[in-house]
Amino acid sequence: MSEQVTALPDATSQAAPDVPSAARRRGRARETIRAVALGAGFPLVLILLWDRAVAMTGTRLVPSPHAVAVMMYDFAFGGIYDDAFSATIFTHIWKSMTRVYGGFFLAALIAIPLGLMIGRVKFLRQLLDPTVNVLRPIPVTAWLPLSMIFFGLGPNAAIFLVFLGAFYPILLNTIFGVRSVDVRLFEAAAMLGCKGSAMFREVVFPASLPSIFNGLRIAHGFAWILIVVGEMTGVPTGLGSVIMDGRTLSRTDLVVTGMIVIGVCGFITDRIIVAIGNRVLQWSPQHHA
Amino acid sequence: MPDIRRSSVPQVAIRGVTKRFAVGDGEVEALGRIDLAIEQGQFVCLIGASGCGKSTLLRIIAGFEEPTSGDVAIAGKPITGPGSDRGMVFQDYALFPWMTVKQNIGFGPRQRQLPRGEVEAIAAEYVKLVGLEAAANRYPNQLSGGMKQRVAIARVLANNAGTLLMDEPFGALDALTREQLQRELLQIWARTRVTILFVTHSVEEAALLADRVLVMSAGPGRIAGDIAIDLPRPRDVSSPEFNAVRRDLARRLTSHIAPARNLETVD
Numbered sequence: 001m002s003e004q005v006t007a008l009p010d011a012t013s014q015a016a017p018d019v020p021s022a023a024r025r026r027g028r029a030r031e032t033i034r035a036v037a038l039g040a041g042f043p044l045v046l047i048l049l050w051d052r053a054v055a056m057t058g059t060r061l062v063p064s065p066h067a068v069a070v071m072m073y074d075f076a077f078g079g080i081y082d083d084a085f086s087a088t089i090f091t092h093i094w095k096s097m098t099r100v101y102g103g104f105f106l107a108a109l110i111a112i113p114l115g116l117m118i119g120r121v122k123f124l125r126q127l128l129d130p131t132v133n134v135l136r137p138i139p140v141t142a143w144l145p146l147s148m149i150f151f152g153l154g155p156n157a158a159i160f161l162v163f164l165g166a167f168y169p170i171l172l173n174t175i176f177g178v179r180s181v182d183v184r185l186f187e188a189a190a191m192l193g194c195k196g197s198a199m200f201r202e203v204v205f206p207a208s209l210p211s212i213f214n215g216l217r218i219a220h221g222f223a224w225i226l227i228v229v230g231e232m233t234g235v236p237t238g239l240g241s242v243i244m245d246g247r248t249l250s251r252t253d254l255v256v257t258g259m260i261v262i263g264v265c266g267f268i269t270d271r272i273i274v275a276i277g278n279r280v281l282q283w284s285p286q287h288h289a
Numbered sequence: 290m291p292d293i294r295r296s297s298v299p300q301v302a303i304r305g306v307t308k309r310f311a312v313g314d315g316e317v318e319a320l321g322r323i324d325l326a327i328e329q330g331q332f333v334c335l336i337g338a339s340g341c342g343k344s345t346l347l348r349i350i351a352g353f354e355e356p357t358s359g360d361v362a363i364a365g366k367p368i369t370g371p372g373s374d375r376g377m378v379f380q381d382y383a384l385f386p387w388m389t390v391k392q393n394i395g396f397g398p399r400q401r402q403l404p405r406g407e408v409e410a411i412a413a414e415y416v417k418l419v420g421l422e423a424a425a426n427r428y429p430n431q432l433s434g435g436m437k438q439r440v441a442i443a444r445v446l447a448n449n450a451g452t453l454l455m456d457e458p459f460g461a462l463d464a465l466t467r468e469q470l471q472r473e474l475l476q477i478w479a480r481t482r483v484t485i486l487f488v489t490h491s492v493e494e495a496a497l498l499a500d501r502v503l504v505m506s507a508g509p510g511r512i513a514g515d516i517a518i519d520l521p522r523p524r525d526v527s528s529p530e531f532n533a534v535r536r537d538l539a540r541r542l543t544s545h546i547a548p549a550r551n552l553e554t555v556d
Contacts, residue, residue, distance in 0.1 A: 184381065185383055188385070190353075190370070191371040191445075192376075193372070193400040193401060202396075202400075206387040207386075281387075282428070283428040283430065284386065284387070285430045
């Protein structure tokens with residue numbers, strides 16, 4: 001039987017992914033070098049412009065790139081200023097990460113199941129959608145006073161603010177993901193005997209995963225953005241509090257150092273999320289970023 | 290493999306089914322009264338112009354839509370919703386894109402909570418049945434249309450569906466692939482003896498595949514002709530007998546596309 005079936009293969013069934021030739025591999029390597037050179041070259045040009053601008057204006061309010069580099073070295077390894085900030089970078093990064101990811105994972109843990117249910121159950125959509133859309137435009141900074149009343153001074157208020165900022169992008173993208181799943185997939189699953197909670201686990205969730213990942217990526221960016229606001233709530237450690245301290249002490253080299261560290265941390269962790277997304281979503285051709 | 294049971298109870302029994310849709314303020318009568326019995330193992334084609342309600346009828350049998358009145362029974366059991374005793378094969382495949390070929394085919398058995406090894410074995414068996422061993426671990430977006438439709442067919446067969454409901458399954462395929470899949474479907478049918486209800490708008494396809502052709506007329510949808518086709522198989526599409534059947538079907542079909550003239554009664 002199967003012999004008969006395979007005896008007449010249609011042309012497309014032979015379309016195995018072709019092995020990259022050496023030439024193509026070289027071409028791809030050149031492309032990578034080019035991308036790195038352009039992507040890293042542009043900030044170098046910006047640093048050069050910054051350096052020239054500071055030198056030409058002679059300002060003492062903005063630090064030079066050199067001053068920031070010295071501060072960065074001291075922040076990481078110490079031995080230059082030997083003050084309260086010397087060699088403390090990893091403590092601050094670690095503290096900030098616990099808050100960023102505390103808030104982020106809490107938001108994902110609540111927003112994904114809630115989004116799946118709102119997307120799928122009409123009653124919940126009618127019940128919750130207006131409230132969500134009223135709460136969503138309120139800036140996270142506006143919650144600052146209340147969050148300090150709810151959670152007091154300390155890391156919990158920071159985690160709450162990060163949570164708020166990360167919550168809505170995950171929720172809205174999850175709802176959108178569920179709403180845009182082809183109805184036929186639900187029908188196909190139902191006719192194959194899938195029902196109840198298995199439908200959520202086996203169909204609704206995986207089908208919405210590309211959109212959920214988009215939400216997670218946006219939310220993750222917000223989480224790092226909000227860390228400075230979150231750590232304004234009077235915590236002694238963390239990259240946001242370093243920047244707040246730099247401001248209080250008029251040490252702009254410290255402020256810029258903190259800014260750069262946050263940027264780099266956000267960049268690296270975003271790459272990790274994209275890599276995880278590409279791995280989990282290898283079935284989805286439009287998702288490779 | 291589905292059970293091969295001969296019994297006096299028809300595999301599909303449709304009694305007094307009608308369907309009206311609300312459209313704006315009014316209502317559209319999509320299906321007039323449909324009464325129909327399909328024997329176990331029969332290959333039935335349902336042909337008609339687009340909009341005649343043939344897909345609606347199929348979706349009611351599948352349990353995706355409720356009839357406005359009347360009822361449908363599968364092997365004597367009234368249906369209450371979608372169920373694994375009937376398998377729908379959609380024109381646009383509706384494969385789960387996040388599952389490989391093997392996982393798609395094993396989906397039904399997995400829902401029945403069969404042990405892992407058994408699910409694997411069933412999936413492997415049906416992957417082989419449709420000749421996709423080499424593509425078993427590919428995702429649907431890496432498959433051609435013909436391969437996707439093979440997966441869709443294997444998926445419902447692996448779930449032990451005794452009745453295959455096919456909604457213009459080969460409509461989106463190129464002519465060569467379509468011919469090949471028609472041949473494969475006939476082989477699978479001969480081997481498994483499932484009951485097939487196959488919606489198409491192609492007279493040629495109906496004449497090639499069916500034991501029995503139901504011609505539907507529109508506005509509201511009704512079964513206007515019920516023709517047995519007893520050409521021997523495999524059918525020779527170039528024979529005069531085949532051409533006669535095809536001409537007869539085409540004549541009946543066009544006579545119902547034109548405003549209702551000679552309506553034949555359903556037996």
